[in-house]
Amino acid sequence: MSRPLRVTANYKTKDPARIILGYLANHGSMTLPELGKRLNISVPKVTVLVNGLRSEGLVNDYGKIESSGGRKPSLYGVAADAAYFIGVDVKQTHITIGLLNLDKTLAKNSGKLPYELANTVESRDRLCRYITDFIDELTVQKERVKGVGINLSGRINYRTGHSYSYFHFDDRPLSEIVEEKIGYPVFLENDSRAMAYGEFCLGAVEDEKDVLFLNLDYGIAVGILMDGRLYYGKSGYAGEFGHMPVFNNEYICRCGKKGCLETEAAGWALERMFRDKIREGSSSLITSKIPEPAHITMEDIIEAAVADDVLAIELIAQLGENIGRGIASLINVFNPELVILGGSLLTTGDYIGLPIKTAINKYSLSLVSNDTRLVHSKLGEDAGLLGACLLVRNRFLGIHD
Template identity: 55%
Template sequence: MTFFEEINEENLSGVAYKNITLKKSIISFFVKNGHCTIAEICAAVGLSAPKINTVLNELINDGLVQDFGKIESRAGRKPNLYGLVLGSGFFLGVDVKQNHLNMGITNLEKNIVHLSVEKPFNLQNSNESLTELYSIINNYIKDSRIQKDKILGMGLNLSGRINYTTGYSYSFFNFDEEPLSKKLERNLGMRVFLENDSRAMAYGEYSTGAVHEEKDILFINMDYGLGAGIVINGQLYYGKSGFAGEFGHIPSFNNEIMCRCGKKGCLETEVSGLALTRIFKEKLASGSSSILSGMEVEKINFEHIINAAVNDDVLAIEEIASMGEKLGRGIAVLINIFNPELVILGGSLAETGEHIRLPIKSALNKYSLSLVNNDTQIRMSQLGKKAGVIGACLLVRNRLLSTS
């Protein structure tokens, strides 16, 4: 059995389990340290050189590891240098949004080798929508020209309540007792891990984006909904059931507006892409002017309003600023509770730049405790549409190569 078969086998035991665990440890060591000698691997994993040499030969036969030959040594016998084969293994990340998919493939060294953003897809909680999702992902893999059997696993991000340990999504595609992850595995032919989109985006930024050396971070996902990814001491925070970060469902208003969660007055009812679209249309209907005034009101969507703001539309900028003030007040609550080093603003609304950042910053100065606020930096997402894709791929890599 090759490494690619072993890593997707969930019922290994005894010698086979110990062997795949050792292989994972060695690959993880290469991922973190680059090329190295047998002696360095022995020191890291605590096993003898003959045992490591045997496992390295198996990984070489599987096409994952390469012997790069002798290296210079000041004295004694020259050791061989080993490292990962470029393009030997990949991870697929799929970030599901309300009306499109962002998809990407990374290699073992976490570099993106193929990327597709804003692939049209209408997210509906139906079997038809799920079937379409299977089809789009399978076609994407074919178009990438990467051998499917070299993709070690896939991470799929959805909004709402996700329990990644069980593979259940409680907001979308929860039609029967079978976990969504198992349905995806059966239809895509690879290991699948589910994740909440805000958490995956937070991890993407933490690993390769806006984070420098900070360890306590809040990522605010400003999209059709409103979510938060929480990183505490460098680790994603999930909570007891895996549902931590439902920022948008904090009861904040006495507005009698029904939220998607079934409650009234949630923060998301006035601070989200859905809320912005509703309010913007109401303003147009009442006579306000905009560069979108020539469009049929019912056809105007969240993306139209973002583009209008980027193109200096006064109405769009005013409504985003008003929303930013409310959002800043909500983030102030989080800052007072978590005292983070860094707050990252991401999601579609982040594309409006200073139009959303400045009112948020102003509200933070007004509503958060100054001693706490002074220690918190505010940054915009650096990865943009790639944040969720990169986060999904890296989380899959971590989980598949984990030896615990």
Template identity: 30%
Template sequence: MGYRIGVDVGGTKILILLCREDGAILESRKFASKADKGPRKVMDLICRNLEEILRQQSISWEEVDGLGICVAGFYHMPTGRIISSPNMPGWEGISLTENLGPILHVPLLVENDVNAAAYGEYLFGAGRGKNNILLFTMGTGIGGGLVVNGSIFRGSAGFAGEIGHLPVLPGGPLCGCGRRGCLEALSSGAAIAREGRKLFRENRAGILHEMVKNEEDLEAPHIFKAAEQGDEGALKIIDRAAYYLGLALAAAVNLLNPDVIIAGGGMSQGGHLILTPAESYLRQAAVKPAVEEVEIVPAVLGEKAGAWGMLGLLLPTNEKMGDCL
């Protein structure tokens, strides 16, 4: 029987799914990526864990039909090289195929992590039965992936779907990509934390001072918590983030007319505070016929969406896959 392996490499963790031909998941393993130690270390960890999993399952590399790895960052499809990765230092110009291919002796497929997650949700998750989906993930940053007519839409080189870097406020705050006013610089977890720290400095009597002692300890979940308790300053921060998210989604809806928008990432879980107002801003800002049809739904595959997407991409036909839910 053949096997396929999906790997999701992120800034903090790596997730591996080993799947049998009949769709059964034999192993799901998560471990720290140690990305701060550079690409060599990360690739080493991937290889070591793969070897160990196969050994434990008594599977040889000859029985593995395909290995799919998705990575966080700008992945240049035509050359197979990672251009840059915001949370993984030192990956500029790295080719996973060149580095891992000769060691692993197995057909290797590489993809951007959010593209893979979008495909995973499309095949096995919240996008099942739909043809055109937009996935956005909200965490420290904001990622995006598109499935158009049942295939990942990559654009000419693999960079399509980057909703986090849609410019929504000319001259706005500096983004990790080096430009100003991107959605990510206004609505991401990092942006909400930044605004929260500003509030912390300005309002000495505020609720945030009951939560943390030092400004540096303040993260986005504190702001959400404060907003839940009715703190006006926190509510304002979240409403502003929701407004720009709604604008970016409206631009995406007008351009792409998706069937469904899937909200993923850590922040979207407790994110009714931001997603509900974002949806109403979206409905105000997008063209009516396109936005009337679209719904925003939560992602269902969680942190495994990328690895599931890679398993899906490795399949000659999708029907063979089992139901993972």
């Protein structure tokens, strides 16, 4: 039986058959009387609708089950291989592409594919080629692929398909341009929000309804679950946590402003801090492999910290202190039940986790933070991939987030 989707589902569609399909997809197999009771539809009507879905190949009869008396009822559930959804998780240095079936099982994972994210036509077209190559290699029937979800960092309008941080070369939606190149419906989403959605649905969230997911990577952002629903804000840009004006410094943020949290708490800030220390004369294991400071990346620093490099550990701890201060502010504002930490920086474990926790305890209101549980992501690097697939699946099922 499929694991229930724990995020509240609100259906855009008024088609009762599609609502039944979505309910079975998100809550698992059940009998017709049980399905009718949960959806407040008569059993004869449910029977007609389910038979229609069976004729389309979307629902299967999984056989009789034991009952306390009378005729044994049949168990109905989605046909897992009736529909597939592709997710594309785009990072600064690699992309990952996955294929999810209707029953929320990841059927294929490309692993990390080398890629340089840049705001160029060449970078965009290489992304499209990766997607088309992935589709060409699939063994499933191509018509069963119902859509492609692409995660990008920065400002994404998921409703219109526009990206305002990458590949914004003309007025047309990026989703429309990519759709023309790959031949399948395309949906864009902010990478942190997709990671959050994957974690909310299949990861660390249990019964919590108010949850914050922190993506700690080259940038910093937060995915917000409010009363069981993913929160987008008025224009779809909610969650730009890294651009809170926190510091009185002269560092220019990637958004063009000064003093943002990201200027002293994100992966790109870690690179700047590390390079500055090397130029000032500090020593590190990294310089034996990469003598030129300008070529040192966040991934190099993380690798060095895991190998017990003192400078890397010290700077990551400093980063954790700054991140924790920011999270404390979020806790004071939202009073969440659960805060989930995810992203590449979390691979340094306690080196960043303990300073974050210490700063949260130091700067948050105890009456508020005492009700908040702090955990690490369960899905890790698969969070964004799964979130992208699930959000496309929602479109197919007519579920509004």
